[in-house]
Amino acid sequence: MSQGTRPEAHELTYETPGGEPVRFQARFGPDRPLPDRGPTLGRMVRLGRGWVVRQYRLPARSRGDRRAREALEREVNAAVAVERAHGRGPHAGLFLRVVGHDLDAEEPFVLYEPPPRGAPRLTEARLSGRRFDEAARQLVRAVRLWEQAGQVCRTLAPDTVWWHDDGIVIGEPYGAVPVGHPREPFGQAPWASPEQLAGTGHCDPRDDLWSAARLLYAALAGQPGPHAEPPPDLGAYPQLSALRDGRAFAPRAADRRPVAELLELWNEPDPGPAPPPGPARGEYARRVGEKRERLGLGPGPAPRGEEAPGDEPFEVVCPYCLGPVAYDPGALFLPEEQGEYVAFDPASEPVELRRADMLRRAFQLCPNLSGLDEHHLPVPYLTNGRPLTVVTVGGSLTGKTHLLTSMIGEIEENGLEPYGITAEPLNPEWHQRFVRERLQPLRDGRVLPRTASTRFARFADGLLLTSRGRTRPVMFFDLAGEDLESHDEAMRFLAGAGAFLFVVDPLRALRLPELERHRERVGIRERDLGDEAFAAVLSRVPRTAGLMMTPSAVVLNKSDLVRFEPAVASWLMSPPPTDRLPEALRGESEDVYAFLRHHGSRAWLRPFTDSARCTLHFVSATGRGERGGTFPHGVTPRRTLAPLLSLLAMAGMVEETDPWEVGL
Incomplete structure (x- = not known):
């Protein structure tokens, strides 16, 4: 941020990944368009007395862009999930640190610490030997951590992965989506998998595995290789043998081995295995089992009845007074604008189409044997199924x-x-x-008004x-x-x-x-x-x-x-x-x-x-x-x-x- 013209200070309020609200005096740098992030703008921000962070925000003019808004929300969800899980653990350095966010601001935004100054891209770092092996393990480890957070990053590419101080650093997860989310066309070949580029199927953690494998191949080979097929010269790079044996270069996610299995090929421990089911999860299963036993059902899914609910014979009941009611063409009324009802005889309308339309609008007076206030039921309520x-x-x-x-x-x-x-x-x-x-x-x-109390x-x-x-x-x-x-x-x-x-x-x-x-x-x-x-x-x-x-x-x-x-x-x-x-x-x-x-x-x-x-x-x-x-x-x-x-x-x-x- 230039020292020549000092930007005016403004107050910036945001929420930390832990949920605490904080407020800083902030000085903003110029906006920078981001070709890969739609209408989202980026700029440097100096907080307080000199803490420099990056801000990505959705400008007010894009308020109606629902896709951009949802992408920013998914990004924040993913970044905060990883920060909460690993921000203070042994894997903290793998990801750019998210500083805070405000998704309800006039211009929603997220803040990150900037990438390490002077760090080269992974594909340009010219790693070999032990350093390359460490980079490969860390990158696949990061994919596994994303998986355990329930996320698919989708943005692993040359411009989002750096090498710094004997370790990789992965950039902002601006393309992140939950595991199982329907795929949408996203990214560029060959870093994005063929299925991700085509937008077919559902997002899978092995989509990121493809991206990691292609990055590592490019870091060794000095070129990206074919867009949708395994590189033909994989055998020339023994450093990639685990990725090759794990079928990480397979075009289809289903043909790649799970990320955890790939780590096993390296004798690498699972970086953060999911905790065993807690007592509350076991309690849910027990409760369901108890209810099935009380109802005389077996442990499996309930047996299919001869008739699905709604198919069996039924008597229509008034939803207000619970009395039986049947369609009666002699008790019909049409509503007027003033809220009153006027009697309606379907036989008085000779045109069938008009009569059908009037019946859709008509109400029938309920016999109301209970003594509740007089009430009417829509005719279609009485002339269709249960x-x-x-x-x-x-x-x-x-x-x-x-x-x-x-x-x-x-x-x-x-x-x-x-x-x-x-x-x-x-x-x-x-x-x-x-x-x-x-x-x-x-x-x-x-905001909708509160529902008013009523006597009926x-x-x-x-x-x-x-x-x-x-x-x-x-x-x-x-x-x-x-x-x-x-x-x-x-x-x-x-x-x-x-x-x-x-x-x-x-x-x-x-x-x-x-x-x-x-x-x-x-x-x-x-x-x-x-x-x-x-x-x-x-x-x-x-x-x-x-x-x-x-x-x-x-x-x-x-x-x-x-x-x-x-x-x-x-x-x-x-x-x-x-x-x-x-x-x-x-x-x-x-x-x-x-x-x-x-x-x-x-x-x-x-x-x-x-x-x-x-x-x-x-x-x-x-x-x-x-x-x-x-x-x-x-x-x-x-x-x-x-x-x-x-x-x-x-x-x-x-x-x-x-x-x-x-x-x-």
């Missing part, structure tokens, strides 16, 4: 409204189609109002979901926390709910020090006794063998607040699985259970303990925190569809998924 009512459960400020809104927003963008499910509104006017009053404001970056529970939105040739109404209820905690007659509908989404707030549930400043900011205290709304709802639902039979999902919402915890990051930054869904749901459920059990009290797991069939999920309805009632960079929901997919799978609505394998 209805499914989904209720979000949680106290006030847990994010239920944002979760449901983001979930329906994902469905609006055809998020269920990969699972063979199509969606349309249950009632067009109600859905349009939901989009206008909730979905659009959230997409515009506005009405559904927030409804959809008609079609799968396996069947169409079923799905209605979503979103009630204020204080209403769920009450025992009013209006809450009797909970006994007939078809599925529950129990929403856990990490600020209340988790004993993590980095959450303290967030708790102070919003005025929330940690609770060991769980959520009162959970207890109230669980007490109202019928049981069999002591277990609630209603399909359920436990959602750790606002998981972005703990996104740098390894167990959270590996799930939160990955899209929901599109194949082997039951196995993926079991894996995530086990990790969420262990995380909640380790960092919170047992009370927060009561919905899982009390439910016969229940999955657990890491979710963020907005992807980031709000500032002053807005989300300055909009919202990027994370995995909001996963819990709904689980419930739909239990209901037999997900193609090629046995409903009896999910949740047990």
Whole structure:
């Protein structure tokens, strides 16, 4: 940074990898475009009295670039994961140190210590003998450490790996993605593997192994070699024999040996083997086994019934009063703009297409034998398959409204189609109002108002979901926390709910020090006794063998607040699985259970303990925190569809998924 013209000092606030907020006086150097990083800009920053770091930031003009934003978030997740795991251990020198970040700033950024001054690129260091062997071992060791952090770096190339003081240094992981993430075209040949360049399949740690092998070959041969095939002269370089024997140069990741096996060929110990399963992980398996035993099921997946859920004969029940109700063309009404209803006789409309459209908008008066307030049901609720009512459960400020809104927003963008499910509104006017009053404001970056208390529970939105040739109404209820905690007659509908989404707030549930400043900011205290709304709802639902039979999902919402915890990051930054869904749901459920059990009290797991069939999920309805009632960079929901997919799978609505394998 030039001393001739001293830049003006500004205050810079950021969060360290450990989660502590810090503030420095900062002087910024000029911006530098970065061809490999899209709109992201780089510059040198002098912190305090002379600490020089590199800043990479997304400028305000690129606020709407969702891909660039997500790439920066993935980079920070990967860098922080490695720093937390190895920043003070024997492998600390392998990676550029991440200094801090602020992903919620007006211009989101990450800070790193700069590369060692004067260090040559690995491919230009002219290493031989012991030094080359050490460089090879360190580079493959780094690939293994990335793997153990659940990441694929994707950016190992000549300009990101240096040699310094008898060791390698790897640059910023700006292309990092979680293991298993769908591949996208990225990088340049021959440093990026053929599958990575083509964007086929799913990211594999052995993608980085290819990159490491090609770098080491280039360092010896002085040239990069063929783009997509093993170099023909590998036999001339005995220093590469372990890489050759480990098939690191194979074009397909599946043909390369695992990274840990390659280290074994060098007699190199695994640098940081994964810890054995902790007590909490074993506890999850025991709980599932106990529930299966109580239900008279064997140790394996539950046996397939003769009919999938939803196929058996059923009687339609009013979701409000729980009384039986059947379609009655003599009890139909059309809504008016003022909220009133006018009688509608379908026979009075002779044009079939108009009559069908009017029936989609029509409501039927419920016989209402219970004495509740008069209420109406959408006609499509009565004229399609078995209805499914989904209720979000949680106290006030847990994010239920944002979760449901983001979930329906994902469905609006055809998020269920990969699972063979199509969606349309249950009632067009109600859905349009939901989009206008909730979905659009959230997409515009506005914080949604708290759900108002009500004396009569009405559904927030409804959809008609079609799968396996069947169409079923799905209605979503979103009630204020204080209403769920009450025992009013209006809450009797909970006994007939078809599925529950129990929403856990990490600020209340988790004993993590980095959450303290967030708790102070919003005025929330940690609770060991769980959520009162959970207890109230669980007490109202019928049981069999002591277990609630209603399909359920436990959602750790606002998981972005703990996104740098390894167990959270590996799930939160990955899209929901599109194949082997039951196995993926079991894996995530086990990790969420262990995380909640380790960092919170047992009370927060009561919905899982009390439910016969229940999955657990890491979710963020907005992807980031709000500032002053807005989300300055909009919202990027994370995995909001996963819990709904689980419930739909239990209901037999997900193609090629046995409903009896999910949740047990």
